[in-house]
Amino acid sequence: MAGQGVFKDLLDGDVFKYYVDGAWTPTTSGKSVGIVNPSTLKPLFKISACTQDEVNKCVDSCKAAQKLWAKVPLWKRAEHLHKLAAIMKDQKITIADCLVKEVAKCMKDAMVEVVRSGDLIDYTAEEGIRILSEGKFLTSDPFPGNERNKYCLASKIPLGVVLAIPPFNYPVNLAVSKIGPALIAGNSVLLKPPTQGAVATLHMVHCIHMAGFPKGLVNAITGKGSEIGDYTTTHPGINCISFTGGDTGIAISKKAGMIPLQMELGGKDTCLVLEDADLELAATHVVKGGYSYSGQRCTAVKVVCVMESVADELVKKINEKIKKLTVGMPEKDCDITPVISETSANFIQGLVEDAKEKGAKLHQEWKREGNLIWPVLIDKVLPDMRIAWEEPFGPVLPIMRIKSVEEGIHHCNANNFALQGCVFTKNIDKAIMISDAMESGTIQINAAPARGPDHFPFQGLRDSGIGSQGIINSINMMCKTKSIVINLPGPSYSMG
Numbered sequence: 156m157a158g159q160g161v162f163k164d165l166l167d168g169d170v171f172k173y174y175v176d177g178a179w180t181p182t183t184s185g186k187s188v189g190i191v192n193p194s195t196l197k198p199l200f201k202i203s204a205c206t207q208d209e210v211n212k213c214v215d216s217c218k219a220a221q222k223l224w225a226k227v228p229l230w231k232r233a234e235h236l237h238k239l240a241a242i243m244k245d246q247k248i249t250i251a252d253c254l255v256k257e258v259a260k261c262m263k264d265a266m267v268e269v270v271r272s273g274d275l276i277d278y279t280a281e282e283g284i285r286i287l288s289e290g291k292f293l294t295s296d297p298f299p300g301n302e303r304n305k306y307c308l309a310s311k312i313p314l315g316v317v318l319a320i321p322p323f324n325y326p327v328n329l330a331v332s333k334i335g336p337a338l339i340a341g342n343s344v345l346l347k348p349p350t351q352g353a354v355a356t357l358h359m360v361h362c363i364h365m366a367g368f369p370k371g372l373v374n375a376i377t378g379k380g381s382e383i384g385d386y387t388t389t390h391p392g393i394n395c396i397s398f399t400g401g402d403t404g405i406a407i408s409k410k411a412g413m414i415p416l417q418m419e420l421g422g423k424d425t426c427l428v429l430e431d432a433d434l435e436l437a438a439t440h441v442v443k444g445g446y447s448y449s450g451q452r453c454t455a456v457k458v459v460c461v462m463e464s465v466a467d468e469l470v471k472k473i474n475e476k477i478k479k480l481t482v483g484m485p486e487k488d489c490d491i492t493p494v495i496s497e498t499s500a501n502f503i504q505g506l507v508e509d510a511k512e513k514g515a516k517l518h519q520e521w522k523r524e525g526n527l528i529w530p531v532l533i534d535k536v537l538p539d540m541r542i543a544w545e546e547p548f549g550p551v552l553p554i555m556r557i558k559s560v561e562e563g564i565h566h567c568n569a570n571n572f573a574l575q576g577c578v579f580t581k582n583i584d585k586a587i588m589i590s591d592a593m594e595s596g597t598i599q600i601n602a603a604p605a606r607g608p609d610h611f612p613f614q615g616l617r618d619s620g621i622g623s624q625g626i627i628n629s630i631n632m633m634c635k636t637k638s639i640v641i642n643l644p645g646p647s648y649s650m651g
C-alpha cells in the first residue's frame with residue numbers, strides 16, 4: 156500500500172512530502188496538488204505543492220552533495236546503484252501498485268516497469284565503471300609543425316546538478332534512466348516527477364534513501380510543472396536538463412541557458428507495410444505497437460501506411476487481433492485501460508470525430524466510458540485529417556492506404572515528429588534503403604518501434620528531441636571532458 160510500512164515516512168497526514176537533504180519534508184506552502192485515479196475519476200493521492208524557496212533548498216543541497224560525491228570512487232558509486240536496484244526489485248509490488256492506481260497501467264506492465272528499472276540501474280553501474288574509467292591519451296606530434304613535447308590526458312568529469320523530469324507514462328523507468336547515468340558519472344540529481352505518477356516515483360526515491368546514498372545527492376521536488384517548472388528549469392544552479400515529455404520540452408529548450416539538454420519528446424511513429432510483407436507478423440506488431448498501454452507510449456505505432464494491394468488483408472488481420480484485446484480496469488490486467496485524464500480522452504475523441512467527419516472509416520464502434528476508450532482502427536485516413544499528423548496517445552490507430560513506397564516515406568518525413576518508425580518487408584535490401592530514407596531517430600525492420608533494450612541508443616529527430624538516450628549515451632552525455640596537458644621540456648619519443 157502507498158505510504159505504508161517502510162514507506163510510512165513519505166506521508167504527512169494524507170499529503171506526500173517532498174524529499175530534501177535525505178529527509179522527507181512537509182512543504183511550507185500549506186498547499187497540495189491532487190492526483191485523480193484515471194480509472195475511477197476519484198481523488199487518489201495528494202502531493203506537496205512546493206515553493207520556489209523549496210526548489211532553491213533542493214538545488215543548494217544537490218550542489219553540496221555533488222562536490223563530495225564526485226570524490227567517491229567509481230566502484231563505490233556502482234555498489235550503491237546495485238543496492239538500489241535490489242531494493243527496488245524487493246519493493247516492486249508496492250511501487251507497481253501505485254502505478255496501477257495513478258497511471259492506470261495494468262499490473263503486469265507495472266511490474267515489468269519496476270523490474271526493468273532495476274535492471275537498467277544494474278546495467279548502468281556495470282557500463283559506467285568501464286566508460287568512466289577510460290579517457291584519452293594524445294600526443295602533440297600528429298598535428299603539423301609539432302614535436303612530441305605535449306601529452307594530453309582527457310578524462311570525463313561530472314556536469315554538476317542534473318535536473319530530471321520524466322513523464323506520466325513511465326514515471327519510474329524514465330526517472331531512473333536519468334538518475335542512474337547521472338549518479339554513476341558523479342552528478343547529483345534534482346528530480347521533478349510528473350504529477351500523475353508522482354507517488355510511484357516518490358516510492359522509488361525512498362528506495363534511493365534506503366540504499367544509503369549520501370544526503371542531498373538526490374532531491375525530489377513536487378508540484379505542478381506549469382507552476383514550478385519554469386522556475387526550476389531556468390534555475391542558475393542547474394547544470395543539465397534531462398526531460399521526457401511532450402511539447403513542453405520545446406519550450407524548455409528555448410528558455411534553458413548554456414547547459415547540456417537531453418530532450419525526448421513526442422512521436423508519430425510510421426509503420427510502413429510493403430506488398431511482400433509477412434502480413435501476419437505485421438498485424439501482430441501493429442496491434443502490440445499501437446495499442447499496448449492503450450497507445451500511451453511515445454514509441455507506439457501511430458500511423459500505418461500500407462500498400463493499397465495488401466491493405467484489405469492487413470486490416471482484416473489487425474481487426475481479428477483487436478477483437479481479442481481485453482478492455483477494462485488495470486487491476487484486472489486488461490490490455491486496454493483508461494487513458495491518463497479526461498482532457499486526454501476528450502482530445503482523442505476530437506481526433507476520431509474529425510477523421511469520421513472527413514470520411515474515414517471506423518472498423519469498430521466508438522465507445523467510451525469515462526477515460527476508458529475501446530480500441531479503434533481508423534481506415535482510409537487522408538492527409539487532411541488531423542489524425543494523420545497528430546499524436547493521439549490513446550488506443551486509436553489510423554491506416555493510410557498508399558500507392559507507392561515513396562508516398563509512405565514522404566508521409567513519415569513530412570511530420571514534425573521523428574522518433575521511430577518501422578518497415579515490414581521480406582526484402583532486406585529494400586528494408587535497409589527504406590530505413591535510410593525514413594528520417595527518424597530509429598527504424599525497426601520487421602518489428603514495432605520500441606525504446607529497449609535500454610542500452611540501445613534512443614533519440615528523436617526534429618521536434619522529437621535533442622540528443623540521444625540509452626544507457627551508454629546517457630552516461631556520456633552527463634559528463635564533460637577535462638584535459639590536462641603535460642608540457643615536456645623537449646620532444647620525447649619512446650624507443651622500441
Ligand SMILES: NC(=O)C1=CN([C@@H]2O[C@H](COP(=O)(O)OP(=O)(O)OC[C@H]3O[C@@H](n4cnc5c(N)ncnc54)[C@H](OP(=O)(O)O)[C@@H]3O)[C@@H](O)[C@H]2O)C=CC1
Binds near residue numbers: 320388
Ligand atoms: N520520446 C520519449 O521518450 C517520450 C515522449 N513522451 C511524450 O510525452 C507526452 C506525454 O507525457 P506528459 O507527461 O503528458 O508530457 P508533459 O510534457 O505534459 O509532461 C512531462 C513532464 O514535464 C513536466 N512539466 C510540465 N510543464 C512543465 C514546465 N513548464 N517546466 C518543466 N516541467 C514541466 C510535467 O509535470 P506535471 O505532470 O506536473 O505537469 C511532467 O513531469 C507525449 O507527447 C509523449 O509522446 C512520453 C514518454 C516518452
Ligand SMILES: O=C(O)[C@H](O)COP(=O)(O)O
Binds near residue numbers: 325451606607
Ligand atoms: O515513454 C515511452 O513511451 C517510452 O520511452 C517508450 O518505451 P517503450 O518503447 O519501452 O515502451
